[in-house]
Amino acid sequence: MAYTTINKSSDYFTPELYVGTGSSRTISTLNFQPDLVWIKNRGTNDRNSLFDAVRGAPNMLTSNTSGANDAQPSELTAFNTNGFTVNNATSVNGSSANYVSWNWKANGLGSSNTDGTINSTYTSASVTSGFSIVTYTGNGTGGATVGHGLGVAPKVVWVKSLGASGDWRVYNFALGSNASLILNGNGPANSDVWNNTDPSSTVFSISNNSDVNSSGGTYIAYCFAEKQGFSKVGKYTGNGNADGPFVYTGFKPTCVIYKLSSGTDNWRIIDNKRLGYNPNNAFLFPNIVQAESNLTRFELLSNGFKLTTTDNGDNGNNQTYIYMAFGQTLVGSNNVPANAR
Numbered sequence: 132m133a134y135t136t137i138n139k140s141s142d143y144f145t146p147e148l149y150v151g152t153g154s155s156r157t158i159s160t161l162n163f164q165p166d167l168v169w170i171k172n173r174g175t176n177d178r179n180s181l182f183d184a185v186r187g188a189p190n191m192l193t194s195n196t197s198g199a200n201d202a203q204p205s206e207l208t209a210f211n212t213n214g215f216t217v218n219n220a221t222s223v224n225g226s227s228a229n230y231v232s233w234n235w236k237a238n239g240l241g242s243s244n245t246d247g248t249i250n251s252t253y254t255s256a257s258v259t260s261g262f263s264i265v266t267y268t269g270n271g272t273g274g275a276t277v278g279h280g281l282g283v284a285p286k287v288v289w290v291k292s293l294g295a296s297g298d299w300r301v302y303n304f305a306l307g308s309n310a311s312l313i314l315n316g317n318g319p320a321n322s323d324v325w326n327n328t329d330p331s332s333t334v335f336s337i338s339n340n341s342d343v344n345s346s347g348g349t350y351i352a353y354c355f356a357e358k359q360g361f362s363k364v365g366k367y368t369g370n371g372n373a374d375g376p377f378v379y380t381g382f383k384p385t386c387v388i389y390k391l392s393s394g395t396d397n398w399r400i401i402d403n404k405r406l407g408y409n410p411n412n413a414f415l416f417p418n419i420v421q422a423e424s425n426l427t428r429f430e431l432l433s434n435g436f437k438l439t440t441t442d443n444g445d446n447g448n449n450q451t452y453i454y455m456a457f458g459q460t461l462v463g464s465n466n467v468p469a470n471a472r
Contacts, residue, residue, distance in 0.1 A: 137259060137260060137358060137361045140361050140382075140385065140457070140458050140459060141162050141459075142163050143235070143236045143257065143259065143260035143262070143361070144233075144234065144235050144236070144260065144262075144361075144385065144386070144457045145161060145162070146231055146232070146234070146386055146403065146404045147160060147161065147214075147231070147232045147233075147404070148229070148230065148404050148405070149230050150227060150228070150229055151221075151223075151224040151225045151226055151227060151228040151229075151230060152224060153219055153224065153225060153226030153227075154224075155208070155216065155217070155218050155219065155224075156217060156224060157211060157214060157215070157216045157217075158214040158215055158217070158232065159211065159213045160213070160214060161214045161234055162213070163213070163236045164211060164212045164213070164239075165210060165214070165215060165234040165235060165236060166183055166185070166210070166235060166238070166239065166255055166264060167182070167183045167234070167237065167262075167264060167353065168181070168182045168207060168215050168232055168233075169181045169182075169232065169233045169234075170182075170206075170207070170217070170222070170230060170231070170232045171230065171232075172221065172222055172223075172228055172229075172230055172422070173228075173230060173231055173405070173415070173422065173423040174228055174229050174422050174423065175221070175225075175422050176420045176421055177222045177420055177422075178193045178195055178196070178222050178420055179193055179194040179195050179417055179420075180192075180193060180203075180206055180207070180222050180223055181194060182206070182210075182215075183237075183255075183351070183353075184210050184239055184240060184255065184264070185237075185240060185253045185255050185264045185265075185266055185351070186200060186266070186293070186351065188207050188209055188210060189202055189203050189204045189205075189206055189207055189208055189218075191203045191206055191207070192291055192293075192351075194314050194315060194417040195315055195416075195417065195418050195419050195420055196315055197297055197298050197299070197315055198296055199293060199295055199296055199297075200293040200294065200351075203220065205219055205220040206218060206220045206222060207223060215232075231402070231404065231405060231415070233386060233402070235262050236257055236260060236262070237255040237256060237257050237260075237262050237263055238256050238257050238263075239255055240255060241254045241255030241256065241264065241280075242254065244265070244277075244280055246276075246278030246279075246280075246333040246334050247267075247275070247276035247334040248270075248274075248276045249269070249270055249275050249276065249277050249344075250267070250278075251265045251266060251267045251277055251278050252266045252267060252268065253265070254278060254279065254280040255280075256279065256280030258281055258283075259358075260361065261281060261283070261285070261356030261358040261361075261362060262281075262353075262354070262355055262356075263280045263281050263285075263353075263354045264351065264352070264353055264354075265277060265278070265351065265352040265353075265354060266293070266349065266350065266351050266352075267350055267352070268350075269337075269344040269346055269350060270344065270346055271339050271344060271345055271346030271347075272339055272344070273326060273338045273339040273344075274328075274336065274338070275326075275336070275337050275339075275344055276334035276336050276337070277334055277335055277352065278333055278334050279330065279333070279334065279335055281354060282332055282333075283356045284329065284330045284332050285335065285354040285356045286303070286355060286356060286364035287301070287302060287303050287354070287355040287364050287455050288301070288330065288335050288352055288353070288355075289301050289302075289314060289352065290302075290324075290343045290350055290351070291350065291351055292341070292342060292343075292348055292350055293348075293349040293350060293351055294348060294349045295341075295345075295348060297341060297342040298313045298314075298315055298316065299314035299315050300312075300314075300340075300342050300343055301313065301314050302325055302330070303366075303453045303455070304364060305364065305366035305392075305453050306320050306366075306453060307329075308323065308325045308326075308327050308329045308336075309323040309327045310322070310323060311323065311324050311325065312392060312453070313418075314398065314417055315417075315418050317398070317419075318395050319391070319392060319393055319394050319395060320393075322340075324338050324342060324343045325337065325338065326338045335352070335354065355455060359381065360381060360382050360458060361457065361458045362455070362456065362457050362458065363380040363381065363382075363456045363458075364453075364454070364455045364456075365378070365453070365454060366392070366451055366452060366453045366454070367438075367451075367452050367454065368449060368450070368451055369438070369443075369445070369449065369450045369452065370449075371441055371446065371448025371449075372441060372446070372448075373439055373440060373441055374439070375440065375441075375445075375446040376438055376446070377432070377436075377437045378435050378436050378437070378438075378454065379434060379435040380434065380435045380456050380458065381434055381435070381458075382434065382458030382459065383431060383432065383433050383434065383459045384403070384431050384435070384436055384456040384457065384458060384459065385402060385403050385457050385459040386400065386401070386402040386403070386456065386457045387399075387400070387402075387431075387436055387454055387456045387457075388400045388454065388455050388456075389445075389452055389453065389454035390452065390453055391443070391444055391447070391451075391452055392451050392452060392453045393450050393451040393452075396443060396444035397416045397418055397419055397444060398416055399414050399444065399445065400415050400416070400417055401414055401415075401429055401431075403431055403459055405423065409430045409432075410427045410429065410439060411429050411430060411431050412425050412427045412428060412429065414426060414428070426442075427439060427440065428440035428445050
């Protein structure tokens with residue numbers, strides 16, 4: 132497969148801030164029609180709401196619960212060519228409330244994929260940005276495979292049951308294929324649901340665990356491949372010092388999602404819009420409903436990020452953390468990372 136470069140990262144992923152009106156409104160400031168929109172009320176203890184074009188509006192999942200897919204007409208109601216429309220729920224559009232949305236582009240509704248032993252109902256894949264949305268029906272058989280449509284092996288896969296309650300299962304290649312994390316939980320890496328098999332360029336593997344593959348159960352998967360100069364997945368080891376580790380990505384991160392994988396603590400998500408300057412210290416937490424927390428812990432740099440805290444959830448001594456980062460701008464030309472000067 133020919134390698135496709137990304138000349139403008141904001142055509143494929145961007146965080147966006149907006150202020151709620153309490154009545155239906157359209158956010159029209161994106162450079163693309165989003166296929167995954169994740170919205171969080173920054174100022175209150177409200178849910179993390181996730182919507183995608185494959186399930187269609189107003190279907191919602193929450194990253195902070197194990198709840199099934201839920202149609203919520205008071206939340207996101209449309210995906211538009213340059214944004215999305217939200218209704219009047221306080222979780223997405225309360226009057227005068229502050230919100231952040233994280234927005235990814237895949238490939239619209241998508242089409243069926245027969246690469247795996249389970250045919251995916253819809254696979255919406257952007258091979259350029261390395262992001263796909265996949266829906267499938269489980270067969271309850273260990274060792275089943277599902278096509279992801281990316282043409283390269285994804286480094287991160289999130290799977291969630293749609294029709295029944297079940298944990299969000301997270302594959303990260305840095306953990307290996309015999310462990311998973313739970314997006315709606317705070318625990319360390321635990322049991323394998325990936326059949327001890329890393330994804331290939333065409334499929335990801337699943338066990339018969341009900342969180343990923345019960346017979347007749349419906350599921351959605353979000354798959355992320357690394358793209359040089361745009362996205363990076365990996366791990367780092369904390370040093371327990373306020374002069375914490377620097378993590379090289381090769382680009383200036385727009386957003387970083389990370390988690391202590393060797394112990395118990397909340398997921399973190401940080402972006403370049405909150406606060407918009409270093410130290411970037413406005414944290415939200417995918418696995419809980421807590422409002423934004425302003426603590427000096429993190430700096431976004433021209434070619435990576437640096438920890439500036441001794442907090443165990445970010446930088447405990449000899450603790451291991453996994454992360455996924457998305458880029459703001461290319462550091463080098465033609466998607467080739469360069470060292471900071």
